[in-house]
Amino acid sequence: MPARQTDDFGHQDRCAIVGIGSTEFSRNSERSVLTLATEASAAALADAGLSPKDVDGIVRCDHDHVTHNDLVCSLGIANLTYQGQVGPGGVGPCAMVGQAVAAILSGQATTVLLYRSLNGRSEVRFGSGTASARDAAVTVGGQGTYDEFFLPFGLMTAGQTFSIMAQRHMIEYGTTCEQLGSIAIACREQANANPAAQMHSKPLDMQTYLASRMISTPLRLYDYCLETDGACAVVVTSTDRASDTRKSPVLIRAVAQGCPPDMRGGMMFPIVMRDSITDLPAYSVASTLYARAGLGPDEIDVAQLYDCFSISILLQLEAYGFCEKGEGGPFAESGAIHRGGALPINTGGGHLSEGYIHGMNHVVEGVRQMRGDSSGQVPHAETCLVTGGPLPTGSAVILRKS
Amino acid sequence: MNFDRILPIMNDRDTAGFFEACKNKTLVYRACQSCNATLNPPRAHCGNCGSWDTAWREASGRGRLYSWTTVCHQVHPAYGVPYTVVIVELEDAPEVRLVGQLNGSPDLCAGMEMQVWFETLEDGTVLPQWEPVEKIQQGKES
Numbered sequence: 001m002p003a004r005q006t007d008d009f010g011h012q013d014r015c016a017i018v019g020i021g022s023t024e025f026s027r028n029s030e031r032s033v034l035t036l037a038t039e040a041s042a043a044a045l046a047d048a049g050l051s052p053k054d055v056d057g058i059v060r061c062d063h064d065h066v067t068h069n070d071l072v073c074s075l076g077i078a079n080l081t082y083q084g085q086v087g088p089g090g091v092g093p094c095a096m097v098g099q100a101v102a103a104i105l106s107g108q109a110t111t112v113l114l115y116r117s118l119n120g121r122s123e124v125r126f127g128s129g130t131a132s133a134r135d136a137a138v139t140v141g142g143q144g145t146y147d148e149f150f151l152p153f154g155l156m157t158a159g160q161t162f163s164i165m166a167q168r169h170m171i172e173y174g175t176t177c178e179q180l181g182s183i184a185i186a187c188r189e190q191a192n193a194n195p196a197a198q199m200h201s202k203p204l205d206m207q208t209y210l211a212s213r214m215i216s217t218p219l220r221l222y223d224y225c226l227e228t229d230g231a232c233a234v235v236v237t238s239t240d241r242a243s244d245t246r247k248s249p250v251l252i253r254a255v256a257q258g259c260p261p262d263m264r265g266g267m268m269f270p271i272v273m274r275d276s277i278t279d280l281p282a283y284s285v286a287s288t289l290y291a292r293a294g295l296g297p298d299e300i301d302v303a304q305l306y307d308c309f310s311i312s313i314l315l316q317l318e319a320y321g322f323c324e325k326g327e328g329g330p331f332a333e334s335g336a337i338h339r340g341g342a343l344p345i346n347t348g349g350g351h352l353s354e355g356y357i358h359g360m361n362h363v364v365e366g367v368r369q370m371r372g373d374s375s376g377q378v379p380h381a382e383t384c385l386v387t388g389g390p391l392p393t394g395s396a397v398i399l400r401k402s
Numbered sequence: 403m404n405f406d407r408i409l410p411i412m413n414d415r416d417t418a419g420f421f422e423a424c425k426n427k428t429l430v431y432r433a434c435q436s437c438n439a440t441l442n443p444p445r446a447h448c449g450n451c452g453s454w455d456t457a458w459r460e461a462s463g464r465g466r467l468y469s470w471t472t473v474c475h476q477v478h479p480a481y482g483v484p485y486t487v488v489i490v491e492l493e494d495a496p497e498v499r500l501v502g503q504l505n506g507s508p509d510l511c512a513g514m515e516m517q518v519w520f521e522t523l524e525d526g527t528v529l530p531q532w533e534p535v536e537k538i539q540q541g542k543e544s
Contacts, residue, residue: 129477141411146443148410148417152529153503155487156408156477163471164489171469171512217472217507270443272489273499277469 012292013400015101016242016249019048019235020364025198025355028122029229036231037066037117038074044233049246050111052076055235057109059096061358062087065124066117082109088267090306090389091257092116093359094397098255100236110237116360117231125227129156150269158308159224161268161391163216165277166311170218172278172326175314177218179329181209183310184222184352186338191349193339194375198226199353223310225351232360234367239402250370253383253398254293258284263392271391281394282319282387290321293398297321300398301381302369303343304362307350312390313337320385320396339376347376359388363397370401407480409527417444419458424528427520430458431498442498461498463518465490465532468499472507490516490532502532510534 021043023029023036045051052075058068060083068083082103086095093116100112120126141148155161169175188204191197204222212221242249260281264270271277290296297320305316314328322343323331331337337345348354348365355361366386368374381401388395410421423430432444436453448456468489476483486504491497502516515535520528 127477138406139409139411141417142414144416146417148414148421149443150501151408152410153487153501153531154473154478154481154485155501156481159475160471160473160487164469164487167471168469168512213474214472215475217474219471265443265445272469272501273442275497 011101011105011252011255012294013251013253014239015104015236015252016239016402017234017252017363017367017399018237018242018245018247018249019044019046019050020367021045021047021233022196022361022364023230025196025228025230025357026121027227027229029119033065033117033119033123033231034070034074036119036229037071037115037233040117040231040233041071041075041113041115044113044235047247048235050235053078054111055113056080057082057084057100057103057112059084059086059099059103059112059114061085061089061092061096061116063089063092063358064116064118066115071115082112088392090308090359091393091395092388093363094255094386094388094395095257097236097252097363097397098257098395101252101255104236104238110241112236113233114236114360115231115233116358118358119229120356121227121229127157127159127224127227144265146266146270155269155272158268159219160216161272162309162311163219164272165315166218169278169311169314173329175329177210177220178206179333180219180223180310180314181206182333183313183337184209186332187307187346187350187352189339190347190376191353194348194354197349197354198228199349219309219311222352225308225356226353228355228357230355230357232357232364234360234363248371249402250367251400251402253295253400254289255397256285256289256292257393257395258282258288259393260284266392268391278315280315280319280390281392282316282390282396285394285396286320289396289398295383295398299383300343300385301383302347302378303345303385304347304350304366304387305345306359306362306387306389307346307352308389310352313345316387316390320387344376344378347374347378362386366397366399370399407523408478409523409525410529412527416446420444421528423458424520424530427528429461429463429518429530431461431492431495432456433459433495440495440498461492461494464493465500465516465518466493466496467510467512467514467516467534469512470510486510488516488532500530500532502530504533508534508537
């Protein structure tokens, strides 16, 4: 089905991000996810020059353990008129921006708080397998999860799933480990300039990358994102209301979500049954997003690409039109995505090297870029693409300097 | 200490037929009787033509290797590494892919012919597994 080419609800530049907040990123926060979410949200509101009393909408991610109710109570929000939820998982953050825009433009809220909070290292480690595998439940699957077709055969993590995609990309296009390594190194270079990044002061070169231990062929340790304790939050309001906030508002040029043409149900694993596992739902996201934005890939100055794994970036470089299908490897290796390149990516270090806040730190870094105060600032950048998780559906936002 | 393998649910209303057939050493896939679209993973309704007339079809048990990964970092006590997860497309319906598990890290190549075999677990559950019809060479791992 062709992507919708219209911006039916006329949202272009009509809402803005006016506040961002983050906790520190660590291996052990030593506090609850509710405390982390509260800290990040309070920081985002302070950044916007607002207080919890101004918030009348919250959109959360379906994977978050912090509920609307918990955050209302913890922050002291007095008059919530809109609560929404978006997912799945890493697809959430950009889709949450979209839902905030929809709530504001439909009059259901004026000031919407988005957050993602997780103790991804000290409490719930995604890399240890799905909940059913971790619990060593004897029997898995059913109820539309389709886990029964995957877990009993030893396919039980996102990393293994993306490894199968990377292997297929190598089969079809001759993509190399060094090309994946260049992506990991590009993110690490950005992290080394970002004092808040978990991998700050930890340089990575190709020799070290290639010598790192294999996790699931062909992906190595440094192809994997970090495991992080932390939270990020952003505040969205209408561009009209944003005119008197503390800092320059960052315009939400356009938002989009998208599905693959042959959805296979379940959550993550059934994607290996799709017609082409090297084609992401991001192709339909990109088509809709660029049409709604009235912009194309040539007009994107900097990108924050969701990077659960290095291969995720490579596939998105193709899907969002920065290079041809199959050319993601050579494009990454060309230096284009590195600091000073034609399309710098993940300028805070991304999930591979800054921290893993499940896509929300990418939104925060996109805002920093458009404000001009990123540690990896791209000179004269006026547009930033931010993408959500590449599977099983997709989502993305284009931010614009006001 | 022995750890139990992960078992598939046997009473899901949409998928139980697949594992029931395995007990009879038969490999099946779901398809629409009206428009012939395959429905994998299995479901009762055909989203292609809107028909409810869907059924299990028997597959030959031959397939081709689409992709794979050799798992080197262990995440479950009953699944010692290395092992290799293979993604196989059916000869009868290449758009239907199934997953299998090989021991070690065998030499594999895309498109190689694969044959199903049926692994019976201690509790009587039967899993369809896949192996290369011809080994490329004697593997580096046994």
